[in-house]
Amino acid sequence: MGYEYNRACQHSRPMESRAATNSLERALLLLDLVAQDSDGLTNAEISRRLRIAPSTCSYILRRLEHEGFVSRDKKTGRYQIGLRLIELAYGALRTIGHRPIVEPALHTLVEQTRLTALIGVWVRGRAVVIDKLESPESIKVDVDIGYPLYAHSSALGKLLLAYLPADEFEKFIEEHGLPRRTSRTITSKARLVQELEAVRARGYASANGEEFVGGRAVAAPILDGFGRVCAAISGTGPDIHPIWRSPEEAIRRVKAAAREISRRWVMRAPD
Numbered sequence: 001m002g003y004e005y006n007r008a009c010q011h012s013r014p015m016e017s018r019a020a021t022n023s024l025e026r027a028l029l030l031l032d033l034v035a036q037d038s039d040g041l042t043n044a045e046i047s048r049r050l051r052i053a054p055s056t057c058s059y060i061l062r063r064l065e066h067e068g069f070v071s072r073d074k075k076t077g078r079y080q081i082g083l084r085l086i087e088l089a090y091g092a093l094r095t096i097g098h099r100p101i102v103e104p105a106l107h108t109l110v111e112q113t114r115l116t117a118l119i120g121v122w123v124r125g126r127a128v129v130i131d132k133l134e135s136p137e138s139i140k141v142d143v144d145i146g147y148p149l150y151a152h153s154s155a156l157g158k159l160l161l162a163y164l165p166a167d168e169f170e171k172f173i174e175e176h177g178l179p180r181r182t183s184r185t186i187t188s189k190a191r192l193v194q195e196l197e198a199v200r201a202r203g204y205a206s207a208n209g210e211e212f213v214g215g216r217a218v219a220a221p222i223l224d225g226f227g228r229v230c231a232a233i234s235g236t237g238p239d240i241h242p243i244w245r246s247p248e249e250a251i252r253r254v255k256a257a258a259r260e261i262s263r264r265w266v267m268r269a270p271d
Contacts, residue, residue, distance in 0.1 A: 023060065026050065026052060026056070026060055027060050027063075027064060029050055030046060030050060030057070030060055030061070030064070031064070031069060031070070031081070033046060033049060033050065034046070034070060034079055034080060035081050039078065040073060040076065040078030040079055040080040041078060041079055042076075042077050042078055043057050043058050043061060043077070043079070046061070046079070061079055064082070065079070065082070067084060068082045069081075069082050069084050070082045084146075099131070101261060101264045101265055102119055102131055102233075102261050102264075104264075105233070105257040105258075105260040105261045105264075106119070106131065106133040106233075106257070107133065108257065108260075109133075109233070109235055109253055109254065109257040110133050110134075110135060110136070112253050113235050113243055113249070113250055113253050113254075114135050114136060114137055114237075114241070114243070115135050115217075115235035115236055115237040115241065115243065115250065116132065116133065116134050116135040116140070116141040116143075116235070116236050116237060117132070117133045117233065117234070117235055117257070118131070118132050118141075118143065118156060118217075118233065118234045118236060119131035119132070119222075119231055119232070119233050120149065120156035120157070120160065120231065120232050120234070121160070121230070121231045121232075122151075122160045122164070123148070125151065125171075125172050125175055125176045126148035126149060126150070126151060126157070127148070127149040127150075127151050127154055127156040127157035127159075127160050127232070128146065128147070128148050128149075129143055129145055129146065129147045129148075129156070130145065130146075130231075131145065132144070132145060135237055137237065137241070139237070139238050139241075141236055141237065142212075143236075149211060150179070150181055150211060151172065151176070152178050152185070152186055152192055153181045153182075153185045153186065153207060153210040153211040154207050154210070154211040154217065154219075154234075155205045155206055155207040155217035155218055155219035155234045155236070156205075156219045156232050156234045157211075158195065158196065158199055158205035158206075158207065158219070159199060159204070159205035159220065159229075159232040159234075160231075160232055161192075161196055162196040162199040162200050162205065163200070163221065163228075163229040178192065181210060181211050181212075182209055182210060182211070182212070182213050183209075184208065184209045184210045185210045185211075186210065203220065203221070203255060204218055204219060204220045204251055204254065205218065205219045205220075205232075206218045206219075206247075206251075208239065209239060214238055214239055214240075215236060215237070215238060215239065216237065216238070216239040216241070216244055217235065217236035217237075218234060218235055218247070218251050218254050219232045219233065219234035219235075219254065220232065220233060220234075220251075220254045220255040220257070220258035220259075221258055221262075222258050222261050222262050222265065223262040224262075224265055224266075225265065230265075231261075232258070233254060233257050233258050233261060234254065235250055235253065235254045235257075
């Protein structure tokens, strides 16, 4: 998400040419290989590239899948990086990368609204939470770092969906569908498209009991130095929270937080 991560990726080298001497090293080589292929790889492809027996490769994949480090597409049999590894990666970014940029705005947003503030990014069809600051109120939001929100039913997800290229949006619909989370969830593609058009027009997204019963949120886009949406911030809390009596105030505060983070992001970017 940040510059440090992109720079590190640019200097990474394929690991498949190195010989693996034990199960741990084979698992690490396997993860590195899968991470480099956005379309995923089959067991046969992985075993051939790493020059290990298909049975050994299958065993390692099953263990990694069980722990959430890889995921297998049931239709194609292809393996991709799992959310557990993504959670660990963004946990590291949370500690050393983006925290100084977002922390002041998170604190201001929580102080002003008494909502829980979340930062999310787009990861394989989900809005993954990479930072969080709890509301001081007694009712907490049960969403942890690394939690993958359903994109069509959460404010963070709708915001990030709204700025996807058309082909990625279609891929999202094809792969994930629009499952009903609550009685208020949007399950029609036509209605979702209409909702996302409104998100782009007004500059924020909202969700009212669509992801969690009794939950409500608004989200705004965080822009990188090129003016692209790279993340989103939301204020979320129970629908009985006093701020929802005048949601315009919550919207104004969340959009202000997004602008502040975007400004700091540009200032942090290298020349």
